[in-house]
Amino acid sequence: xxxxxxxxxxxxxxxxxxxxxxxxxxxxxxxxxxxxxxxxxxxxxxxxxxxxxxxxxxxxxxxxxxxxxxxxxxxxxxxxxxxxxxxxxxxxxxxxxxxxxxxxxxxxxxxxxxxxxxxxxxxxxxxxxxxxxxxxxxxxxxxxxxxxxxxxxxxxxxxxxxxxxxxxxxxxxxxxxxxxxxxxxxxxxxxxxxxxxxxxxxxxxxxxxxxxxxxxxxxxxxxxxxxxxxxxxxxxxxxxxxxxxxxxxxxxxxxxxxxxxxxxxxxxxxxxxxxxxxxxxxxxxxxxxxxxxxxxxxxxxxxxxxxxxxxxxxxxxxxxxxxxxxxxxxxxxxxxxxxxxxxxxxxxxxxxxxxxxxxxxxxxxxxxxxxxxxxxxxxxxxxxxxxxxxxxxxxxxxxxxxxxxxxxxxxxxxxxxxxxxxxxxxxxxxxxxxxxxxxxxxxxxxxxxxxxxxxxxxxxxxxxxxxxxxxxxxxxxx
Amino acid sequence: xxxxxxxxxxxxxxxxxxxxxxxxxxxxxxxxxxxxxxxxxxxxxxxxxxxxxxxxxxxxxxxxxxxxxxxxxxxxxxxxxxxxxxxxxxxxxxxxxxxxxxxxxxxxxxxxxxxxxxxxxxxxxxxxxxxxxxxxxxxxxxxxxxxxxxxxxxxxxxxxxxxxxxxxxxxxxxxxxxxxxxxxxxxxxxxxxxxxxxxxxxxxxxxxxxxxxxxxxxxxxxxxxxxxxxxxxxxxxxxxxxxxxxxxxxxxxxxxxxxxxxxxxxxxxxxxxxxxxxxxxxxxxxxxxxxxxxxxxxxxxxxxxxxxxxxxxxxxxxxxxxxxxxxxxxxxxxxxxxxxxxxxxxxxxxxxxxxxxxxxxxxxxxxxxxxx
Numbered sequence: 070x071x072x073x074x075x076x077x078x079x080x081x082x083x084x085x086x087x088x089x090x091x092x093x094x095x096x097x098x099x100x101x102x103x104x105x106x107x108x109x110x111x112x113x114x115x116x117x118x119x120x121x122x123x124x125x126x127x128x129x130x131x132x133x134x135x136x137x138x139x140x141x142x143x144x145x146x147x148x149x150x151x152x153x154x155x156x157x158x159x160x161x162x163x164x165x166x167x168x169x170x171x172x173x174x175x176x177x178x179x180x181x182x183x184x185x186x187x188x189x190x191x192x193x194x195x196x197x198x199x200x201x202x203x204x205x206x207x208x209x210x211x212x213x214x215x216x217x218x219x220x221x222x223x224x225x226x227x228x229x230x231x232x233x234x235x236x237x238x239x240x241x242x243x244x245x246x247x248x249x250x251x252x253x254x255x256x257x258x259x260x261x262x263x264x265x266x267x268x269x270x271x272x273x274x275x276x277x278x279x280x281x282x283x284x285x286x287x288x289x290x291x292x293x294x295x296x297x298x299x300x301x302x303x304x305x306x307x308x309x310x311x312x313x314x315x316x317x318x319x320x321x322x323x324x325x326x327x328x329x330x331x332x333x334x335x336x337x338x339x340x341x342x343x344x345x346x347x348x349x350x351x352x353x354x355x356x357x358x359x360x361x362x363x364x365x366x367x368x369x370x371x372x373x374x375x376x377x378x379x380x381x382x383x384x385x386x387x388x389x390x391x392x393x394x395x396x397x398x399x400x401x402x403x404x405x406x407x408x409x410x411x412x413x414x415x416x417x418x419x420x421x422x423x424x425x426x427x428x429x430x431x432x433x434x435x436x437x438x439x440x441x442x443x444x445x446x447x448x449x450x451x452x453x454x455x456x457x458x459x460x461x462x463x464x465x466x467x468x469x470x471x472x473x474x475x476x477x478x479x480x481x482x483x484x485x486x487x488x489x490x491x492x493x494x495x496x497x498x499x500x501x502x503x504x505x506x507x508x509x510x511x512x513x514x515x516x517x518x519x520x521x522x523x524x525x526x527x528x529x530x531x532x533x534x535x536x537x538x539x540x541x542x543x544x545x546x547x
Numbered sequence: 548x549x550x551x552x553x554x555x556x557x558x559x560x561x562x563x564x565x566x567x568x569x570x571x572x573x574x575x576x577x578x579x580x581x582x583x584x585x586x587x588x589x590x591x592x593x594x595x596x597x598x599x600x601x602x603x604x605x606x607x608x609x610x611x612x613x614x615x616x617x618x619x620x621x622x623x624x625x626x627x628x629x630x631x632x633x634x635x636x637x638x639x640x641x642x643x644x645x646x647x648x649x650x651x652x653x654x655x656x657x658x659x660x661x662x663x664x665x666x667x668x669x670x671x672x673x674x675x676x677x678x679x680x681x682x683x684x685x686x687x688x689x690x691x692x693x694x695x696x697x698x699x700x701x702x703x704x705x706x707x708x709x710x711x712x713x714x715x716x717x718x719x720x721x722x723x724x725x726x727x728x729x730x731x732x733x734x735x736x737x738x739x740x741x742x743x744x745x746x747x748x749x750x751x752x753x754x755x756x757x758x759x760x761x762x763x764x765x766x767x768x769x770x771x772x773x774x775x776x777x778x779x780x781x782x783x784x785x786x787x788x789x790x791x792x793x794x795x796x797x798x799x800x801x802x803x804x805x806x807x808x809x810x811x812x813x814x815x816x817x818x819x820x821x822x823x824x825x826x827x828x829x830x831x832x833x834x835x836x837x838x839x840x841x842x843x844x845x846x847x848x849x850x851x852x853x854x855x856x857x858x859x860x861x862x863x864x865x866x867x868x869x870x871x872x873x874x875x876x877x878x879x880x881x882x883x884x885x886x887x888x889x890x891x892x893x894x895x896x897x898x899x900x901x902x903x904x905x906x907x908x909x910x911x912x913x914x915x916x917x918x919x
Contacts, residue, residue, distance in 0.1 A: 071846065080847055085916025103879055104840075105918055123918045125880070128843050131916075 071128055072162045078132035084139065088121050093188060095180025099173040104130045106177040108137060112185045116145045120181075126174070129167050133157050133174035141178060146191070147223060147311065150182050150261035153252055172249060179252065179264050186263060191312040197221045198315045198359070199308035202254060202262065204247030207319030207362060209254045209381035210370045214361035215317050216258050222317070224255035224262040225307050227300065230272040234404055235394025254381055263311075267303055274299045276392050280407035286454035287522030288432040290346075290492065291390055293536075297349020305354050315357050322347050323363035324355050325532055327481055331356035333533040338366040345492050348526040348536035352480065402429045412457030414439060417450070417466065428452040431459050434467055434518020448518075468515035469542040472499075474525045477507030477537020486527035486534055488512070490519050496528060507537045550852045551898045555830055556695060556723060556889035557856055561789070562748035568792035569750065572785035580782050581773065590784045597791035604794055605742075605757060606731035613756045613777045614787050618722040618743030620767070621756035622646035624778070625718045625739040626654070628764030629687040636660040638680050638688040638715075640672045642697075642871040646741070647689050647720050664690070669825035670699040670875040678709045685715045687738070692724035696858055696871040696887060697822045698831025700724065707736030722746055722754075727828045729798060732757050739764075744786065748892075749793030753786030797892075804890045805829040807899050811888065814903040818910075821858075821885055822875070830890035833858060836910060838917045841886045847913060848886075851905040858885030 071079070092111040098104065104126040111119035120138035124131050140156060141149045157163075157171045200215050202208045202224040215222040226248050248264050255262035275295045282289035301316075308316045320343045321336030331352050336342040350358075362370055374382035393401040402408050409428030413421045423440060425431065430438060435449040439461055447461040472490065479501060487496035488510055500511040510525065519542045527535035552560070572593065578586030580594055595609070602609040615621045627650055630637055639651040641663050655661045662680040666672050672690055681688050688710045693700045703719055710717040716738030721730050726747045732740055739758045745751040758764060761777045770779030811832050812820050821833035836844050841857035848855055859869040859882050868882035877885075888902070 076846055076850070079843060080850055082912050082916055085913075103883070107918060123916055125838065125840065125918045126843075127840050128846050131840075131843055 070164070072164075074161045075128055075132040075163065078135045078161065079128040081135050084121050084135055085123065086121050087123060088119060092119070092121075093181050093185035095177045095182065095184055097173050097176030097180055099130075099169075102127070102170070104170070104173050106130055106134045106174045108134060108174070108177040108181045110141065110149075110181045110185050112146060112189065115189065115191055117141050117143065117149050117185075122174070122177075124174075127170055129161075129163060129170035130173050132161055133171040134177065136160055137174055137178045146182060146185055146189075147261045150179070150223070150263050151256060151259060152178065153256040153262070154249075155253075155256060175252075176245070176248075176264075179262070180266065183263050183265055186307075186310055190310050193312040193314065194221065195314065197223065197311065197313040198317050199304060199311060199313045200224050200260075201304050201316070201318040202226045202251035203319070204250035204254070204381065205319070205384050206374045206379070206381040207321075207367075207370060208251070209319075209379045210373050210377075211317055211319035211361040212254065212258060212260060213373065213377055213379065215359075216260065218361075220315075222255075222260050223311055223313060224251060224260050225304065226251040226262070226264050227271075227303055228264055228266045228268060229392060230268040230276060231392050231394045232401055232404065235401070236396045250381065250384065254379065257380065263307070265303060265307060267299075270303075271295075271299060271392070276405075279390075280402065280405050282522050283402055283407040283429050284409070284454070286409070286428065286452055288520035289522040290524050291392075292346045293349055293524040296347050297351075301350045301354050301358075305357065308357070315359055316354075317359045317361055319362055320347060320360050321362055321367070322360050323531075324358055324360065327532065330480065331358075332480055334363075335528070335531040335533075336360070336363045341367045344528075344533050345489055345524065345526050348524060348533050399427075399430045403427065409452070409454055410457035412459070414459045414461055417460060417462045422447075422461065425459050428454055428457055428459060432518075433520045464517065467517045467519075468544055469517070469519040470512050470515055470545055471543040472510040472512065472516075472519060472525060473504070473507070473540045473542070474510065474537035475505055475507035475540040477525065477535065479503065479508055479527065479535035481529075481534050483527065483529055483534050486529055489526045489528065490516050490539065491523050494518075499527075501527060501535065507540070508535065550849070550854050551894075551902065553853055553855045553888045553890060553894065553898075553902060555726070555891040556698070556746070556828075556887065558745045558751065559726065559748045559891060561750060562793050562796050564796035565744075565749050565789040565793035569785040569789040572788055576784075578784075580784060581771065590782075594782055594784055594787045597787045600791040600795055601755065604798060606733040607757050610775065611732070611757050611759065611761065613758065613761050613774050614782060614790075615754045615756055615778055616752060616783070617754040618644075618720070618741050618746070619646040619754075621741035621743070621754045622718075622720055622722075623650050624756050624764060624767050625741060625758070626650040626687060626689065627767060629716055629718065629739065630654055630659060631686065631765055634658040635684065635686050636662065636682065637686050638662040638664055638677070640664040640666065640677075640690050640701075641874040642666055642670060642672070642694050643689055643691055644695050644720055644722065646722075647691070647718070648870070651689065664688075666871075666874050668876050669822045670694060670697045670871060671825050672701050672706065674702055674705050674709060677706055681710055681713050681715055683713045683715070685713070687718050688715050689718045689720070691720040691722075692728065692730070692735075692740075693721075693828050694871050695723040696869050697825075697833055697875075698723070698828035698889070699822050700728070700826045700828060703735055703737070711736060716759075723828065725794070726797065727802070727804070727830060744790035744793060747790075747793050747797050750786050750789040753783050753790050755790070800892050802829060802892065804892065804894070807890050807894055807896060808832055810896060811890070811899050811903065814900070815906070818906075821872070830894075832888040832890070834886050834888065834906075835881060836884050836886060837881070838884070839910070839913050840883055842883075843913060844886055844909060847909040848902075848905060851909060853902050853905055855886050855888045857883075858887050859883050 122134035321341040323334040414423035498513040578590040580591040719737040743754040868879040872882035
């Protein structure tokens with residue numbers, strides 16, 4: 070049923086319609102009920118001077134849209150980004166089950182704010198800092214630290230593409246529910262929050278690249294690529310537009326200076342260190358980045374979240390590639406044309422020892438899923454996309470002593486480094502030799518399960534001194 | 548400002564005849580009909596008189612009427628009572644009121660097989676499809692006399708003949724139809740039929756199940772053995788008396804609803820009338836206000852002093868477009884744009900004209916804020 074306030078605002082048509090000429094438009098739809106709301110903002114000197122709404126929505130959604138237009142007028146853009154669900158709850162007093170019906174209008178307002186910010190550029194403000202918010206506990210605590218440090222934080226969430234056919238696309242981070250969690254984490258601290266809808270760009274830059282690389286028989290690391298050439302570019306671009314000199318994220322990593330250059334370093338928590346995933350972020354961006362959680366352990370983060378009563382304290386986190394949306398990335402590939410042909414499993418002599426359902430399901434060093442019983446343990450040595458064959462053999466045959474990294478970059482001159490050849494892989498000491506558009510690594514001890522397409526990250530102590538993509542590898546040092 | 552009530556299908560005002568008939572049983576004549584003393588005997592006489600009146604009006608024998616707490620209980624009693632145990636199969640039209648559909652779905656959860664009979668684009672149960680679905684060992688087939696949302700009158704006699712040819716009992720929900728159609732149980736060919744008093748200008752809280760043989764139905768409610776053991780619980784004496792009085796009065800009343808409906812439909816201009824091609828209850832008009840949500844239009848009409856209802860209702864975050872409207876081929880957005888206007892016996896032409904004017908203004912105003 071409807072509260073009196075819902076009825077009054079739903080029937081108040083004074084801000085229904087459109088602006089002439091048009092302003093910044095935001096549109097949101099609720100998949101569950103089919104309601105759609107559009108909100109349009111006229112922004113002059115970074116202040117919302119006029120707002121209008123159009124909708125195909127129930128009385129709750131319509132009332133929410135009308136009220137948001139009323140609330141947003143007269144506010145500057147960042148102050149407008151403080152408006153959220155709790156403002157509606159207070160003014161419209163919906164019953165518990167109807168709170169969801171208001172959310173679609175909040176999404177529309179925030180889409181309009183993002184569109185308005187896209188069009189303009191706020192003047193530089195010294196203490197301002199953009200804080201990347203995922204909806205999870207790490208970014209919520211990073212935000213808390215930014216507030217406590219006396220900064221002027223502005224939360225930003227990238228809404229990225231998630232496979233709509235995935236088993237639990239709604240639970241993945243960057244899903245609409247994560248966006249709402251991120252927004253309410255900001256609003257709980259009276260911090261503005263902006264959502265950037267980058268679904269299409271992300272799909273093209275990261276997802277298609279991932280599928281394509283698999284099709285070419287590589288084992289890509291989409292997170293390294295995303296951070297290096299998509300996510301941080303988008304975040305720093307946002308920081309620029311809102312006049313923020315700096316950017317904070319909730320990653321477990323640190324930024325150190327060497328020879329006046331900003332370099333990445335391992336986070337203090339060895340179990341959570343995310344420096345490998347961030348290794349491709351450019352030094353120009355790192356110079357402006359702050360990782361508030363870099364000096365602490367995850368357990369401390371959880372404790373701080375609980376102590377501060379943050380809603381995100383209890384949120385589960387996912388480790389799988391975000392756009393896969395739950396389930397297995399192999400099933401994702403099968404759904405999106407990245408599946409390789411089915412074929413034979415052969416030994417090194419070319420003898421057929423089994424059959425498999427698709428080369429995309431295998432990567433060098435993999436032991437599970439071969440389904441070849443009896444005899445000594447077998448490992449995938451390599452996959453051949455052209456013939457559809459998976460070559461399996463003894464683990465000793467996986468030993469790699471030489472790795473070519475291309476493209477790759479050594480940030481500070483080093484002869485030797487510890488190299489990490491996959492996420493959570495043990496670092497191996499290596500000689501580093503510049504070569505072509507990357508470098509060659511001569512490993513001082515063998516590495517196993519080295520797959521083309523993965524990232525190679527060089528460490529000097531805790532500091533990341535180089536990174537690139539593994540192009541090929543070999544058993545012997547020349 | 549007093550409002551104009553145009554939602555008679557939801558419920559109808561208590562008529563004077565029913566009110567007067569009930570009055571003594573709400574005050575001085577409060578006896579329990581199971582008691583042998585004078586007060587008890589008076590009450591007993593009253594409900595048995597009501598039963599005879601209704602039997603005569605409805606074309607059945609008095610002992611075939613079992614009074615219930617309302618239409619929903621009567622429907623539940625019929626469906627569960629006829630299906631019984633062991634597990635088996637039943638047929639149910641896709642447009643049944645939730646009082647029939649939900650019991651069928653519950654039986655499906657328990658392991659029954661349910662054959663769902665479809666409707667055509669006007670919302671009429673398709674007899675050919677119905678005939679193909681019904682099988683000789685079905686426990687019951689359910690088809691309503693007239694749909695509560697659309698008002699579309701169903702080919703009940705034809706469906707009953709089909710069911711009978713397989714020896715399958717037909718349950719007919721006549722709750723909505725009884726306000727407008729001189730229902731005859733005997734002529735319908737139904738095995739069981741459900742009625743509700745408040746839809747025929749009687750009181751709320753009383754209904755009736757008419758059964759060819761009530762003894763065939765295992766009771767839902769057990770207790771003191773009232774209603775010949777078919778439905779325990781002290782009888783709702785004022786309710787039953789009011790029900791009979793209201794039904795009798797409805798059969799006497801001159802019905803101007805069809806004429807008012809024509810007037811309304813002639814005045815809506817380009818607004819589509821739902822199920823216009825079907826035989827409908829005389830007071831029923833469904834209008835599809837494309838581009839708007841019906842529940843918003845309903846609120847705006849209410850503000851303007853006209854009480855109507857939405858064809859589909861939103862419940863707590865999840866929008867359920869009316870099953871009856873979707874079943875006849877509407878998209879969810881179309882189903883959610885339907886408002887239901889139901890005219891009563893005392894509705895006037897001036898009220899219809901006022902409604903039309905209010906609707907025009909509201910549609911104009913709300914469409915200015917609609918998505919292109």
